[in-house]
């Protein structure tokens with residue numbers, strides 16, 4: 115039996131195309147070939163369980179070996195093997211997937227899909243690194259003859275009688291000059307570790323030396339000996355394939371440690387398991403967030419039937435959950451997945467919304483089951499929840515019941531609870547409930563204390579995402595306004611239509627304004643004399659809420675560059691009812707008036723951390739001389 119022929123493809127030579135477009139990363143030849151070998155072993159197991167193969171199964175395994183001198187890499191399996199006819203069909207007609215045939219044949223078998231690769235060109239990725247590829251194979255079928263196939267990367271191939279004596283297949287790659295880097299123990303180990311830690315079929319790559327206890331020496335000290343052992347790649351347990359009911363917390367934590375050896379324990383996890391309308395299993399962990407957020411991205415690993423595909427899961431996982439860790443496995447995603455595939459595939463969108471839904475359900479459950487524990491975790495999960503509420507309408511709808519506000523007294527409220535809490539004290543004359551917040555309780559303490567004196571509550575919005583969260587919440591909630599606690603003097607933060615009279619005459623008001631304008635002498639600061647509670651500070655410096663928010667957004671790259679380029683402008687409110695103001699008016703000379711005004715203004719700046727550099731030094735010196 116010897117036959118020459120031409121591989122049936124429409125393009126004259128498909129290999130350059132494969133090399134160029136299909137795979138960006140040439141190491142994946144190994145992923146494709148080992149996957150094929152593993153599939154072949156799963157198939158023979160299946161055939162045996164269906165009673166269609168009655169021979170000895172033996173220990174099913176895949177083996178990878180290399181020969182530096184001969185410049186070959188060999189992938190061997192004891193799977194179902196191929197007859198010459200099957201080689202022609204499955205390998206030569208590359209547009210025709212062997213999997214399709216297999217599905218046809220065994221479509222009644224319940225989990226046939228699981229053990230079958232999808233239509234594709236996987237095998238031909240071998241030519242990315244080889245000048246010649248040889249197959250030696252012996253089919254499981256009764257009376258099958260060994261067959262071989264050799265092809266040098268042109269469209270010519272040769273099928274002949276093979277040399278294999280036991281069931282299964284060897285794929286021998288004659289590595290080309292450009293790819294000799296793969297002829298290395300280290301390199302191959304690295305690639306195999308990356309893709310096949312969880313392969314369902316035992317995967318052996320040579321041997322490794324281990325030391326074992328070997329009795330005691332003559333002084334009674336333990337002795338050790340070196341032993342050569344099979345180097346097995348896939349020792350780890352893929353817990354996502356097991357039923358949640360069979361797993362304990364320790365199993366999840368242990369698995370997390372295996373995936374991310376140097377990470378702190380996760381906060382909690384979600385076991386994903388769907389089989390309709392798409393197949394998906396996995397475990398997603400909520401990590402303890404560190405400051406270095408970028409470092410924690412791309413930690414979710416995507417698998418297809420326990421073979422690693424990629425850790426760039428954008429499109430599969432919603433953007434706001436990109437900081438989660440863990441594993442997703444879906445046979446509906448082909449091994450040679452590309453970015454454009456992910457974007458176009460309908461299943462991927464469904465997977466994305468399924469994950470969003472699952473995460474929302476888990477959070478709702480944690481919130482309901484043990485609210486104090488949930489609140490304790492809020493510092494870590496709050497960022498996900500807020501980000502999700504901002505970016506995904508569907509998530510917002512669910513999260514509005516478990517998304518929390520935290521106030522400056524460390525109390526937590528749901529959106530609804532909070533409205534109830536502050537409604538009475540914080541409704542303005544137009545019926546809007548005004549929520550006050552601080553981004554920095556230490557810096558804005560004077561404003562917070564002053565708000566508390568009026569029985570107002572102050573929310574803590576001190577994470578980087580809160581800027582956007584505040585605007586989003588305000589849009590969402592009806593008749594609710596959010597104001598930073600230092601956006602105005604406390605009396606005016608919530609306009610209740612009550613007017614306090616101030617004690618100054620018109621002339622005195624003009625005079626005080628003049629004194630302060632002269633003393634401050636900065637165009638960015640606009641002075642106003644206000645009628646305020648005499649107990650309030652004599653001078654308060656504020657920035658308009660709208661202006662400040664626009665500037666904050668511009669600073670974060672939110673596109674508000676028009677506002678970003680505007681100079682800062684502040685309002686200086688002088689408390690016309692404060693003792694100090696009368697004192698200034700009564701001072702004997704202008705220089706004393708100016709000094710007092712300047713001192714009061716600097717104190718206001720100081721309380722907000724706005725007094726720095728030379729101004730701060732001048733303030734300290736002036737204070738000393740005043741004492």
Ligand SMILES: Nc1ncnc2c1ncn2[C@@H]1O[C@H](COP(=O)(O)OP(=O)(O)OP(=O)(O)O)[C@@H](O)[C@H]1O
Pocket residue numbers: 146150151154191193194195196204205211212213231232233234235236237238283449450
């Ligand atoms: N080691 C092997 N043992 C038995 N049959 C194999 C082996 N390798 C490949 N084949 C057969 O050749 C066919 C084509 O393989 P190829 O990798 O090109 O595509 P696939 O595995 O069907 O799809 P994909 O790799 O894209 O998931 C396989 O479906 C299988 O029938």
